[in-house]
Structure formats: structure tokens, C-alpha cells
Amino acid sequence: MSSLLEQEIAEQPEVAARLLDRVRPDLAAYAGLLRSRGSRGLVTVARGSSAHAAHLGRTLVEVRLGLASGEATPSSTTAYGRTPAWDDRAVVAVSQSGASPDVVAVVTAARAAGRPTLAVTNDPASPLARAAEAVLDLGCSEERSVAATKTYTASALALALLVVALDDGRGLAEAQAVPDALAAAVTGTARLEELEEAAALLAAHDRAVVVGRGYSAATARETALKLTELTGTLAMPFTPADLLHGPVAAVGPEVPVLLLPGAGPAAAGVRDLLPELARRGAPVLQVVSGPEEPGLPTTIEVRLPAAAGVADWLEPVVGVVPGQLLAWRTAERRGVEVDHPGGLTKVTLTH
Template sequence: MCGIVGAVSTRNVVPMLIEGLSRLEYRGYDSSGIALISQSATQPCLERIRVAGRVADLAQKAQHASGLIGIAHTRWATHGAPTEANAHPHLGGDNVMVVHNGIIENFAELKAELIECGFAFSSDTDTEVIAHLIAYELSKAPDFLSAVQEAIRQLKGAFAIGVLNINSPQQVICARQGSPLVIGLGFQESFFASDIAALLPLTQKMIYLEEGDLALLNGQAIQIWDSKNTLVERPIRMLDVCSDSAELGPYRHYMQKEIFEQPVALANTLNQALAAGFAPTLFGEDAAAIFTTATAIRIIACGSSYHAGLVARYWIEAYTGMPVSVDIASEYRYSQGLEQRGTLIIAISQSGETADLLAAIRNAKERGEVKILALCNVAHSTLTREADLSLLTQAGLEIGVASTKAFTTQLAALYVLAGSLANARQTLSEAQLLELANWLPRLPAMISAVLSQESEMENWAQALTHFEHALYLGRNTLFPIALEGALKLKEIAYIHAEGYAAGELKHGPLALVDEDMPIIVCAANDSLFEKLMSNLREVEARGGQIYLIAEPGCEAALPYVKSALILPISTGPLAPIVFSIPLQLLAYHTAHRKGTDVDKPRNLAKSVTVE
């Protein structure tokens, strides 16, 4: 979950490294550092600059540094506290520098062996083991490349690394195993990073490294070896992504910007679907056959993507009659049992690099004859490459750690998937499919209309900042949205919040309700509204303060609530997507009023690439 970037150039790489780190800071921000091979009067020398702080602190400390080759890192701590001593890059012997994203599982055994060989450790990290191990292998190997290859062979776990060697002052080596890594190609210069966001200001010509790949960069040329140490070529891809998408613009925070980008993100995601209707081929050439013959559906995801999967379960079961199970990836991978033959696994991930999810789908393949369908926001990610079918959401870069537009575009894609499954399996009539499809063109305008009610959420936020706890309630497809709303408040406002199915209130949570417990309720104008009204009366009778978000037609609830937001439109089957918007705004404005770091909440990082 750390961010790494490296560069080899004919110009000073320090500004490139600092800019790259600033664009990767959402991946970790406990500490940061850079290492350079700089040219002294007589010979090359290693220079390292580290801070126990943000990239802005590093930029200040490194303002006079210079070098033509370097590596850099922004950290999310796993081994050791966020101190300068634990900050990357780490020194191996006196000639190697390493940056690392991931976790080395056998670091303790390797560390003990290296101490016996005379190496002294100055940090608590697993990364320092890699640095010393490469230095040790350099003492025996014929060259830099061979030493790194031999060291990697001994590592167990997930990693993406960048390595400098003072004795190879024009080269940098990077490698990946279980963590993402991309190479950027410029004019007489080359780069690597854990995310394309770091490289967009420098180039749009990219190479995605495959699992087990190692690359040697020298600015003029790039060589890549696979996991068998065989020299290979990987395709060069031209990305149609503007670096401006990573700019903040007029907004206070990236999260606010990304909330307001949702009408466009949803329109972009739905463009293909609107043209294709609910044609299964949208997900791949073999989709129709796979959809028709699927015997069961299992959705696997983490975090907000898991909540999206819970919503999809309602849609898919309603439109196809197929039973659907939804699993948290980190639980599924350690559970027991075989998969039914013909199961369709729907894997949902914003980054496509989530370690627990990738492990889960690989585990699913071992359990039975299954097909994998990936819903992802990143082209050429590990998830999409390993899946049988895929659909890319078009959310664009999402920098705020708390997911907003990536979540709603996942929901939109899952709605299309539910319709496509129904179409392939002929479980709905043409008229019913057309009715479902007709909601989609309205969605961007519906979201824009709700965004215009932002001021009401600002008013609610003023009240919420004074509470330490909150409950979120919803029914049917709005129950997972209650879970998501509570997660957002926890993530960025640091207020303890829980989401519940409203009917569960009297089975325990009602004991918490008093005048100090705000209850945020999502109400659709549907067949369950009267049931929800009973839940509201239960809360009101016990002095709970109800904040109601409701569709038109739910005005009967107003006497029981402290404050209400009536949405400007009816939302139909797309209610989960539309109701997500005011809950995102509420969490954002509450966090902003409390003065928390909205885009970089404590202890969290964007792309969870470690277990």
C-alpha cells in the first residue's frame, strides 16, 4: 500500500520523483524518502533523504538535491513505526538502496541469516532485509542483474521493488511479485511507479509488468525478464488519460472533486452499455455462453466494493432468479469448501490489485471449475488480466482514499450486469428489460439534481460534528447503502457509525438509541416504506434524532424526524446509486468541519496491496 517511483534521465530526476510521490501519497503517507546516485567531483555517490512526514516535508528537505537516477517512496507503515529510521529507501551494505511496496513474509528468517553474515540492521522494516540481501548477493554475483534475480528468488510474499547500486550508476532495477508496477517510456529517459498516476505528467507510453517480471532501466533502453529469468517483451500501451485529472482545480479536497465528477463518470461508464443495451457481449465474446450456463453466482470484494456487491445481489436475484452469495475476499480465501461447477465469480475492485481479492479468485479456481468476471476501474490491471470476462468502469483517477465515484460506477456496472444476465438467461421479457434500461440515461441528471442539494448536507454536518456515534438505516437495496454511508463517516470523520437493515433495529441496536444518537435513514417510496415507518416510530418514541433522506412520496415520515432531505426525483431501481450521493456529501462536510485530513485519513491507504 506504499507508493514507489523511480527515474533514469539526462536531467535532474528530483522534481520528477517528488511530483510522482505527491500523486501517490494516497497510497501511504506516514513517511517518505528518495535516494539518488549523484556525481561528486571524482566518482558517483549514493545520497538518501528521508522524513517522518508528508511529501511536502520531503520536498523542502530535498530542494537542493540533484541526480540523474533515483528512486523514491511514500510509506504506509506495516513493519515498524512511521519514523525516519523506518522510512524508505533502505541501505544495503554500503552500495545498495531499495524501495519496496508489499510484505516479505520470510523476512525474520532472512534477517537472522544476514546478521550471522555480519550485516547490521538500523530499522524495524522487512524492506531492509531486501537491501542487505541484494548487497550480500552482489558480493558473489557477476553483475547487478544476477544479484537482484538471486535475491528475489529467496523472497516469499508480495512486493514491488526499485533498486539502485552505486557500482551501476546508470541503471535502476525494478521488479514485481504480487504488487503492481508500471514502466513509463520517455525521450532518452524511463520511469517506473506503482501507479500510472505518478507518471502521467511525464509520459503516456506505458508498459505493465506481468507477475514475476524484473526490468532493467538505463534511460536509453529497457530490458524485461520474466519469473523464469527469460528475456521477454511486454506490449507498450498508449494511455488516453490526461494528467489534469489528478489536479485539484477549484475544490478544497479530491474527495469533494470526485463527488462532483460522478455525473460524468457515470455517463462515461454507461456509454457502451446504452449502445449495447443489455447485450452480454459487453463483458466479453464468451459472456453469453458463460451467463447462460452459469449454475451459481458468487460475488467477492472488499470494503466499498463489497457493499456494491451486496446491492448487486438484490438486483441479480430479482432479475434472474439465481441465488447469489457475497463474500469478503479476506474471509473467502481462508474458508473451506468446493465451488459448484459452473459458478460465475464476480470480482469487484477499484484498482484491480487488491491483494486479498486476487488471492481469493486464485483460490476459487483451485476449488472448482469456475469463471471469473472482473469489474475494475484500471485497464490492464492484474485482476482484468486474470479474469475470463471483464468490464471497465470509467470513473477516471480517484485519489481520495474514501471511494466515491469508483463506488457509484461499480453500482452502475453491476446494474448493467444484472440486466445482461437476465437477457442471456431470458428471465425477463423484452418489455421488462426495456423498462430497466430506460432508467440508465436518466442517471447522470438524477445525480446532478441531488448534488444541487449539497447545502442541506452541510447543515446536517454542523450537527453531526458534535456526536461520537451514529446509526444508518435502510431496507432492501438501501441496506448496503446504509453500510456504505456509515463506512464513509468512520473513514474520514472518525465518528463511530454502524449501518443496519432497518428491521434489525429492534433486535439489538435499539438499545443504543437516545437523544445523543443520530439516526440517518434512507427511505425509498416502495412497498417497504410502511415497514420503515414502523422503525421510525420506534426510534422517535425513544428520543432518537432522525435525519431522513427520502424519495418524493415519503412525506408521511416527516412528523417523526428532526430533519429531512426529500430528493428532487424518484429513483426507481437506481435508488442505491442516487442515495449514495447525499451520504458521501454528509461524510465529507462532517469531516471538513472537524478538520480531519479528508483525502488522507489516518491509518488508511487507497490501494490495499498487502494482506
């Protein structure tokens, strides 16, 4: 019998298709809210996997719209009792459960200060949904496995659609390709021998580094979290620049490095790390989603199927699937109960 995690990974194409159908008629309304009261940019507030989807959203706002974005610090509100003015920003909160008290507190304070607030959540009856001015319901159905998969890709797609809304619908046709691309990524990647080879390598080590840049920085964060919570490997995400500013000292033969170049102009900066990683003798894994590029002779390459290709700004919604599958297969090699790893619970109530 398959695990809940495996079932929910497989549900992602259908979840994405439903989300597109449901959100498309409301794009103008979401844009109107996020532009209201003089708003010229976004602030996001989120935790865990939702924060990684929010990171993608902020990057898209800056690159595709040229608008300022920021990330709220919940402790400013919950520990210090201060909420920034955010006079020209709308506040978007992302939480699959909608139950984290610190995220709710930020939205409550922002709404009381007169800022537009939108909750992106899988529970439209949650405290977060009640606190916000409007709700974007992910509509994933209950996610029962502890590790977020379908709620992550749905949240990432939802943030991308909000950017489409603010761009007067530009990019919507490209977003329509996401469900089919997800289906190709789930089925095609799961059959790759290289996936099993990569999982065997990671299962043999207790530490790992995951690298992404630009759009794929969010994918690196999410993949590192999946590896850590599902397998017990301490996986740390970095951009290439952040890795080279000191942490690369920890990289060597006992610390595999997973490169996630993604697609588009930021990909080359990730691949530029290859000579330094070779010099340090680090085992290298690479998820390849664009045109074939030269790697190292010893690099394990997990190549997304051609049918999984989407526009580069949407690649993170699809490109995270190999990370999900890799974490799952690594966990099973280690004998982890993947639906309940490490004594974790589904909902974490942070203050």
C-alpha cells in the same frame, strides 16, 4: 481550492454517462459469460465500498431475476485453503484498484475450478483483471481522494447493468436516466440548508446509526463507511430488523439515526422505526427520495431533488450522493483533511 473529494463527487454524472456508453455494446457478451457452464446465479467477492456495490448487485439478482446469489468468504481460500464448488454460479469480483490479494486469490481459484469469472475494476491492467476471464472496466480515471465516491457509484451502476444484461436488456432505458439524476442529486442536494443542519448534528456526536432495507441496505452500508472514515464518527449500518434485534438498545439522545428509506416497497419498513426512535429520544435524520411521507416533527429531512428520481431499483446509485455530501460536510466541520482522513491509504492490501 476545492478538495479532491469534492471534485470527484462532482465527476460522478460524467463517469456514469461514459460507463453506459462503453458497456452497452458488450451487454450480450457479459450475459453470455455469466450464463456459461451451467451458471444460474452469481457469487460476488469484494471489500470495502466495492462490497457495498456488490451487495446491491446480489439484491438485484435475487429481486429482478429470481436467481440465487451469494458472497464469497475470502478467508476460506486464503486462510483455510478451501474454495467452494459453486457449480452453478458465476463469480463476479468488484475492486476499484484490482489489487487486493484475497479478492484475487478467490477469482484465481474459481477460474481454476472452471467457473466463469468477471472482474469489475477501475484498473484493467491490475492483478484482478489478469486473474479473471473477462473485465468490466469502470473507466473512472484515477480516483485520488481516499474515500471512494465516483468508483462506488460506477461500480453500483456496473452491477445494475450486469443484471440488465442477464435480463436480456430489460431496464436499459431506465438506466440511461442515471447520469442526469446524479447531476441533479449532486448540485441540488449540496445547496440544501437541511444538509448543513444534518452535518452540524452529526459533527456534535461520536456515534451514529444508519438504516436501510432492500435496495437501500447497500446505501446504508456505504454511507456508514463514508461517515466513519471521513469524520471519525463510529457509524454502524443496520436493516430495521437487525437494529431491533438488540442493537437498538444503544440508540438514544446521544446516538443520531440516519434513515435511508430509498424508494419502493422496502421503504415503509425503514420509516416504521420512527415511533421507536422517538420513544428513545434519538435525533433522527432522513434522506427522502420518494413521495413525501410523514416523519417526526424533530426529524431533519434531506430531500433529493425531483430531477434526481430514477426507477426504484436504480435509486441506490443516486441515493448515496446525500450520504457522500453529508460525510464531506461533517468532516469539514470537524477540521478533517478530507482527502487524507485518519491516516488511511487509498489501496488496502488484505490477505
